[in-house]
Amino acid sequence: MNRTVALSLTTLLLLVACDTGPEPGITGISAVVVANLPSSVGLQQWETKPAADFVNGNLGANNSDYSEGESVPFQLDVGGLSTAGNPYTFSICRDFSNGTKRGYLFLASFNTSRAADPGGTITSTSGPISGVNERETIISINSSGAATAFVLWGGHLASPIDIFETQQVGAGNGAASFPGSSLHMSLLSPSKDRSINPAAIIQLATITVQKIVDLGSATPDKFCFNISANPNSETLPKCPPSGGNSVTFLSLPTGSYTITETSPADYAFASGSGTNCTFSGSTATASATAATTPTNATCVFHNGLRTGTLRVKKHVVNDNGGAKSAADFQLHVKSGVTEVTGSPAAGSETGTVYTLTVGSYVVSEDGAPTGYAQTGFSGDCNSTGAVTVVAGAEKTCTITNDDVAAQLTVIKHVVNSFGGTATAADFTMS
Structure with missing residues (x-):
């Protein structure tokens, strides 16, 4: 089905309370209700199986196979809106965080990772800050009066390698680890809600590389590592932090990865070990599997002075x-x-x-x-x-x-007690 959007869209970056309180450090935020959509509008999300399509229900293991780092497509059915109501303004709220766990990190194009039916799009970055656990993006649209019209967007499922406020989300903090059984995307008014079960989200795999220096004064943070393939285009080689002894390659799809190292002068590879990791000389091959319960790998490199x-x-x-x-x-x-x-x-x-x-x-x-x-x-x-x-x-x-050759010392001693005048030198020795 070809879906079209006969709308003009404006993304308003306003602060609006989606939940019960402001983000720590944010003050002066009050609840602002900016919604004049009729309750008849419908919010749908994209199921990936058994037949990929927009559906009114929620997502779980039976009808979705999204991975962390992907975007779930959403559509809001706004067909038939009267032009007399223009502009229509509404708020999209998303479960954003719970402690260190991240849910829908930001809004994206609706077809960022899945081939949902084409149509118009809205995009935003992280959106405005509103509450402790939710964030909100306010949308303003002008209807052309068309009977078939949709607003489409994507909800980005946080991945450990994503950057949030200058820092990585981190291992174990992606959308698949979001607490509870529901990760929500909703309209503030009229109240519409769709959710995905975090337990159904595929966790991408992790490879941890550890350095042990068996001999020598060099510290582990002087050794760095390369990975191939490098699906996240990380800057290589990757080195342990100062005082650390390991690096972690996050958010890896299922596959086999080659790990090599760079060493200080006069140091050489000694041996290797690990979990789901084998060595051929100084080259490690790590096998990792992305799944709702992922199979991760650990490679341990031992080095010493040459x-x-x-x-x-x-x-x-x-x-x-x-x-x-x-x-x-x-x-x-x-x-x-x-x-x-x-x-x-x-x-x-x-x-x-x-x-x-x-x-x-x-x-x-x-x-x-x-x-x-x-x-x-x-x-x-x-x-x-x-x-x-x-x-x-x-x-x-x-x-x-x-x-040393042996020596015989012969001493000539002359006694001149009766008037003699001869010396030792006057005598010949043989």
Whole structure:
């Protein structure tokens, strides 16, 4: 059926009390009755099943499958209004909030999300503030006297990702979580009311991504995440708030989503786990289902500082009769003044291998055994034993000690107690 609207419409942004009191912080609001429509007008809303059409009744699981974020189409049958009554002014009231829960967040075009029969439209933003739990938009129309005429609009079902007064509605606060069994759209006068059962509204799914840093001083809020697909066109990558350790992707339709991360320098993915989330390397795949009881997903990314290896060798040269081996020397690897795990250790000609986070270290040894002298460092250590470990690579430092040749000291002592004058240098030793 092709529906036409032979009306001129004006949306009046006036403050009118739809319920018992003003919004907190709003003063000076009084009830203003601005309705001269006859009681014969009819208010209908769009059912989506079994046969999509405007109906006079209410909506529930048996005749609707709206999701949070969609708009329910409404039509007001104003056919046959006399032109003598122009302009006709009336108030559309909607259940807007209950505590932190949001219902019909704003009015929209009647065919924003569902292909209701075409016709004229009214649109507004959030409308004027009126009461604590309801908000109202006042409409003024001029009838052309046509027998068939409708005013059409949509009621936007709040979604967690919607922005209200600069903040997101938030998880668990969308229209599907609105308290009670009825979410209302009504005329103030004449009194007309249509409702939808919040329990019949499909909740969009949520994916929560958590960061755990297993090793290193970086905080979780330094790691950020990307999602694909990105149905809500969120700005990516998305990072935890300062001091936080997780991000949440809200209002997701049923589907499979790929989650990847960005990490600070020198940090690497270690492992992953989660609920309805699997990992292939550092890439997570989350499965989420929108439903009246949605299936959400949680992905946990574990990261730590990248590591490299350091091989410390002890080489002993015994070319002067020495008998010491590498194991007779005690070697140290320190980060600053702190011994790394496994240090100190006995020396080894093949080397002792340390797995270390990237950074600077110092290799040293205890004092050499008697008869041996250190001849220096070689490999990746500098002359003081300093070395830098890098991710994914092995550095090698070798400390060499040589046995010192034995010495015989022969002392010539001359006694000149009877007038002799010879000195030690006057004698030849052999």
